[in-house]
Amino acid sequence: MSQSAAPALSNTDRNPGMPLRTDWFDQIAVNTQAAERRAATLTTRRTVKKEWQAAWLVNAIRCIDLTTLAGDDTEDRVRRLCAKAVRPLADHIMAGLGLEHLTTGAVCVYPTMVAAAVKAVAGTGIPVASVATGFPAGLMPLDLRLAEIRYAVDQGAEEIDIVITRAHVLDGNWAALYDEVAAMREACGAAHMKAILATGDLQTLRNVYKASMVAMQAGSDFIKTSTGKEGVNATLPVSLIMVRALRDYTDRTGDRVGFKPAGGMKTAKDAIAWQILMKEEMGNDWLRSDLFRLGASSMLGDIERQLERHITGRYAASSRHAIA
Ligand SMILES: O=C[C@H](O)COP(=O)(O)O
Numbered sequence: 499m500s501q502s503a504a505p506a507l508s509n510t511d512r513n514p515g516m517p518l519r520t521d522w523f524d525q526i527a528v529n530t531q532a533a534e535r536r537a538a539t540l541t542t543r544r545t546v547k548k549e550w551q552a553a554w555l556v557n558a559i560r561c562i563d564l565t566t567l568a569g570d571d572t573e574d575r576v577r578r579l580c581a582k583a584v585r586p587l588a589d590h591i592m593a594g595l596g597l598e599h600l601t602t603g604a605v606c607v608y609p610t611m612v613a614a615a616v617k618a619v620a621g622t623g624i625p626v627a628s629v630a631t632g633f634p635a636g637l638m639p640l641d642l643r644l645a646e647i648r649y650a651v652d653q654g655a656e657e658i659d660i661v662i663t664r665a666h667v668l669d670g671n672w673a674a675l676y677d678e679v680a681a682m683r684e685a686c687g688a689a690h691m692k693a694i695l696a697t698g699d700l701q702t703l704r705n706v707y708k709a710s711m712v713a714m715q716a717g718s719d720f721i722k723t724s725t726g727k728e729g730v731n732a733t734l735p736v737s738l739i740m741v742r743a744l745r746d747y748t749d750r751t752g753d754r755v756g757f758k759p760a761g762g763m764k765t766a767k768d769a770i771a772w773q774i775l776m777k778e779e780m781g782n783d784w785l786r787s788d789l790f791r792l793g794a795s796s797m798l799g800d801i802e803r804q805l806e807r808h809i810t811g812r813y814a815a816s817s818r819h820a821i822a
Pocket residue numbers: 565567606724725726727760761762763793794795796797
């Protein structure tokens with residue numbers, strides 16, 4: 499099992515974006531039933547053998563954006579989250595797995611918590627991601643949303659998770675969507691930008707495909723499913739359609755874009771299911787944290803529980819795996 503730290507996001511091969519091309523998706527047809535069938539068979543056709551399960555779960559940890567995005571967040575909670583990101587598994591599990599070094603892919607917090615998070619992860623190589631642009635609804639004037647990005651970057655965020663204006667998708671106003679995402683990418687500067695589509699608000703899988711394509715054309719480094727606050731957050735069928743859009747974009751441009759499912763994923767089983775999706779649709783490169791993240795606030799607890807069982811043959815009390 500590899501012991502190397504998660505690869506840092508590279509600035510040299512970022513998706514540069516391109517002019518808006520609506521002809522790349524105008525005629526797109528999405529077969530919802532086929533997408534649901536494919537999503538359902540992903541985890542039944544390919545089972546992860548027992549001896550490999552631990553490796554898949556360790557890889558999932560490397561890809562987790564360990565998140566707290568609650569109205570009652572405090573700096574103290576953020577510091578505890580960061581401590582968990584720095585040392586995601588108890589020492590005896592690390593030793594049992596033969597691992598010396600392991601961290602999560604990033605921590606993800608609100609803008610006013612970035613400074614505390616940056617301080618808490620200093621020297622560890624873990625990037626701090628901040629949500630911005632009026633997360634979660636995004637219904638703020640554009641200049642304020644851009645100012646919020648600049649604030650989070652100034653505070654030390656290396657990754658910015660923006661939200662799109664869902665109305666632009668629902669109105670089919672692709673130029674407006676492209677312009678706002680391109681402006682956000684510019685405001686991010688050297689910080690990498692993940693575009694949250696809030697797919698639970700987008701009504702159809704066709705809209706999900708189109709919004710994915712516009713977000714990538716406008717220069718997003720990652721496309722992300724959800725804020726965690728919509729009625730429906732990350733699902734496998736929606737993820738499949740986003741990943742197909744991502745594959746089409748990469749095939750046409752040669753530029754690589756990352757994928758981040760987020761919201762509602764709580765179990766080790768979820769962590770494996772989404773990795774199978776990436777492996778089957780995109781190949782092994784999209785199992786690395788520079789191209790794949792799992793946005794989750796509580797999934798790590800179950801992963802740690804499963805790894806504990808792998809090492810000791812039994813579960814520990816779940817209270818021992820509290821996250822924050
Ligand atoms: O981006 C991450 C999500 O907000 C986390 O959602 P969750 O609390 O349902 O795991």
